[in-house]
Amino acid sequence: MKTLILAFVLLGAAPAAFACESVSVGGITVQQPWSRVSIGTQRPGVLYLTIRNDGPADDALTAVSTPAAETPMLHETVVSDGIASMPHVMQVPVPAGETVELRPGGYHGMLMGLTGPLEEGATFPVTLTFATAGEITIPVQVLSMRAEGPECDDGQ
Template identity: 40%
Template sequence: MKRIATLICATTLGLMANIATAQPNITDLSFTDPWIRGSVPGQKNGAGYLIIDNKSGQPAAMVSANSDRADRIELHTIVREDGVAKMREVQEIPVPANGSVTLQPGGYHVMFIGLTQPFKEGESIPVKLNFSDGRSAEVTFTVKAPTYMGGGGMQGHGHGGHGMMKGN
């Protein structure tokens, strides 16, 4: 009997170790300079940008996002076809282990489709970003002017800590 108990215990420990490996802490991810371009009159869609840093040794991937300010959100990139830049939906935006990904004009972005109301400069927009391992983070985006093009070169890329993180 004693031997069986030991076996079960070892199995349980093994399972726990697996779970710990599969679920890196949400605090391994940080979100810098989240912003959305302000809407011009009549605009139906909008785009959001930010830098996602991954301090863990395991790759991460953003797979979806939610906000009550749009009918739905898609993840987009921009590809060149015959010299024309076109938006293309992607299934995920990868964040390399011990690395970062920058969503910026001309590249990856969070696409708000069917705005429920226009984005006005200065507004704060909470957006839930969801990752492939089930984690999600609530990040507050700041609406910039319709002409704004980004943080200007990304030098210094300080960690402002705008994002509120929520484990899942």
């Protein structure tokens, strides 16, 4: 009984923390997907996550799709000579044995044409297509506008 009460207390104490999802197919593991709350649907939403390649061969993230946006795309923020640009990238390479992050200031998914506002605390699915591993579908947590990284309750 005591343990049960303790469990409830712990749950109540961390309402903003999620069990960050992790999905593996072949050697590819996608984890800690997150996005930020949107202001309406006019501005593009964002998608960040981590990809780990434990397989023996290089792979690459080549496409992203989601019912949350009409035109989800892969972009990279590049600052060259002090000028920030955000070129569209055809693929994000995920070399064998490496971990690649889509994170603020680097690679990111850009969710153009949101089909509805992204609300804090909600989740939406994204399907990532890898050149070798194929498709991985994973739920994405929508965090606050002030989130700067994934918020997981497992301390990751």
